[in-house]
Amino acid sequence: xxxxxFNYYRAESLPEVLDLLARHGSEGKILAGGQSxxxxxxxxxxxxxxxIDINRVRExxxxxxxxxxxxxxxxxTRHHHMEIKKWPRSLALLMDxxxxxxxxxxxNLGTVGGALAEVDPAGDWGPVMLSLGARVxxxxxxxxxxxxxxxxFVDAFTTCLAEDELLREVEIPPLSDGTGTAYLKMERKxxxxxxxxxxxxxxxxxxxxxxxxxxxxxxVGLVPLRARGAEDLLRGSNLEEELIREAEESVRKExxxxxxxxxxxxxxxxxxxxxxxxxxKIALRRAQGEEVEAGHV
Amino acid sequence: MKQRVPISLTVNGEIxxxxxxxxxxxxxxxxxELGLTGAKRCCIEGQCGACTxxxxxxxxxxxxxxxxxxxxxxxxxxxGLVEDGKPHPIQxxxxxxxxxxxxxxxxGLVVATKALLDQNxxxxxxxxxxxxxxxxxxxxxxxQITEAVMAAARETAQKEVGV
Ligand SMILES: Cc1cc2nc3c(=O)[nH]c(=O)nc-3n(C[C@H](O)[C@H](O)[C@H](O)COP(=O)(O)OP(=O)(O)OC[C@H]3O[C@@H](n4cnc5c(N)ncnc54)[C@H](O)[C@@H]3O)c2cc1C
Numbered sequence: 129x130x131x132x133x134f135n136y137y138r139a140e141s142l143p144e145v146l147d148l149l150a151r152h153g154s155e156g157k158i159l160a161g162g163q164s165x166x167x168x169x170x171x172x173x174x175x176x177x178x179x180i181d182i183n184r185v186r187e188x189x190x191x192x193x194x195x196x197x198x199x200x201x202x203x204x205t206r207h208h209h210m211e212i213k214k215w216p217r218s219l220a221l222l223m224d225x226x227x228x229x230x231x232x233x234x235x236n237l238g239t240v241g242g243a244l245a246e247v248d249p250a251g252d253w254g255p256v257m258l259s260l261g262a263r264v265x266x267x268x269x270x271x272x273x274x275x276x277x278x279x280x281f282v283d284a285f286t287t288c289l290a291e292d293e294l295l296r297e298v299e300i301p302p303l304s305d306g307t308g309t310a311y312l313k314m315e316r317k318x319x320x321x322x323x324x325x326x327x328x329x330x331x332x333x334x335x336x337x338x339x340x341x342x343x344x345x346x347x348v349g350l351v352p353l354r355a356r357g358a359e360d361l362l363r364g365s366n367l368e369e370e371l372i373r374e375a376e377e378s379v380r381k382e383x384x385x386x387x388x389x390x391x392x393x394x395x396x397x398x399x400x401x402x403x404x405x406x407x408x409k410i411a412l413r414r415a416q417g418e419e420v421e422a423g424h425v
Numbered sequence: 426m427k428q429r430v431p432i433s434l435t436v437n438g439e440i441x442x443x444x445x446x447x448x449x450x451x452x453x454x455x456x457x458e459l460g461l462t463g464a465k466r467c468c469i470e471g472q473c474g475a476c477t478x479x480x481x482x483x484x485x486x487x488x489x490x491x492x493x494x495x496x497x498x499x500x501x502x503x504x505g506l507v508e509d510g511k512p513h514p515i516q517x518x519x520x521x522x523x524x525x526x527x528x529x530x531x532x533g534l535v536v537a538t539k540a541l542l543d544q545n546x547x548x549x550x551x552x553x554x555x556x557x558x559x560x561x562x563x564x565x566x567x568x569q570i571t572e573a574v575m576a577a578a579r580e581t582a583q584k585e586v587g588v
Pocket of ligand 1: 157158159160161162163164165166167203204228229230231234237238239240241242243244245246248250251252253289293294295296319320321322470471472489
């Protein structure tokens with residue numbers, strides 16, 4: 129098993145990537161960590177005539193704070209770097225997600241940008257970034273644009289990016305004080321994709337009211353989903369137990385799982401509701417400064 | 426399309442000047458062009474870890490990595506751990522603890538252990554299991570493998586304090 133023939137170009141800088149995209153965008157593919165595209169090429173499900181290797185482009189590798197207190201994560205940031213980074217407590221879900229993606233070999237190569245651009249229905253970064261209300265900065269030879277992450281995911285394995293567009297970085301907006309986050313993933317075995325997963329960001333005011341909440345779901349639709357109905361139920365509430373149960377039911381109704389080797393539709397619906405409720409509870413405890421473990425189930 | 430391109434590949438400290446097809450996987454170059462058969466051709470889809478080698482000290486699956494990506498990077502295979510014809514303490518520990526049964530997963534595990542101990546000379550059992558979670562051993566020698574890594578860690582630590 130090996131890929132079909134292609135011409136290989138290695139870009140050393142962002143302008144070089146854009147130049148290569150201008151010349152080869154329509155027949156080419158970007159090579160980031162290769163952990164999705166190389167398997168696809170070996171199976172001949174993809175046979176690009178040109179491969180544009182962006183692995184040496186330093187501009188794409190930084191994690192940096194921005195002026196407003198948000199974060200910018202370069203597209204080429206490896207899962208491994210997300211795993212070992214010391215995140216502020218409010219972003220604990222980044223660590224929850226990073227450490228259970230594939231295995232160490234996959235995490236050493238796979239990138240955040242590659243995973244988002246791949247739109248694997250069971251991928252981990254999609255639900256996480258949805259819950260955070262992240263935005264994506266894309267560049268092409270024609271210019272630059274920033275879009276909400278919700279718009280990136282068009283269909284399974286399909287983004288809204290044009291052929292000559294590069295996902296440059298992910299912007300995580302600043303989180304207000306009292307924010308807690310958590311990500312829970314159920315997997316069949318170590319290293320596997322999620323059966324289902326849930327990411328929660330929640331912010332509680334000192335008087336106990338839910339000021340804001342973001343809920344992302346993985347493995348239960350063609351693309352990572354945002355549970356807007358459940359978000360609306362909880363936002364502004366006092367997060368009473370009864371209401372949380374109602375939100376859990378809403379999560380189950382809002383998702384659209386498909387039956388596959390990882391489980392039936394009913395099973396995934398059941399699981400994703402429970403994962404959401406537990407992730408919310410962990411996020412709330414973390415918001416109060418507690419150290420709580422999350423990750424896989 | 427260019428059938429072959431020149432590449433300079435550093436494997437186990439030795440530089441090789443090769444002409445390879447850009448679509449050739451690192452695993453195939455190591456085995457078929459350089460005769461380094463430590464990395465195994467097994468699941469060939471990044472699931473089993475038998476083809477694991479180190480790139481700049483980090484374990485990767487060489488079945489999901491193009492040779493051409495490795496230009497100017499340091500590649501280490503299980504063969505590279507041998508010094509003066511003598512097995513590395515990690516390799517010795519694997520043999521002595523019965524962590525080698527059929528042996529097919531061993532070269533991958535050995536280099537992954539090298540990467541782990543270079544980063545964390547004194548890992549806990551949990552840390553070992555997490556670090557080696559990308560390797561399948563179909564003989565099921567996981568207990569012995571974990572013990573071998575602990576023994577290798579002790580051995581290396583003793584060497585360092587000169588016992
Ligand atoms: C054994 C195994 C287990 C895995 N388990 C998990 C898991 O549990 N959870 C999970 O989320 N993922 C998992 N993955 C997938 C992994 O996270 C991949 O790294 C990821 O999906 C793709 O990232 P990459 O950097 O390898 O991208 P590549 O494979 O290089 O690229 C993927 C696609 O995105 C495009 N692309 C890449 N970068 C950009 C960019 N900056 N701009 C525009 N387009 C771009 C490419 O052209 C290609 O079409 C697993 C993979 C393997 C092999």
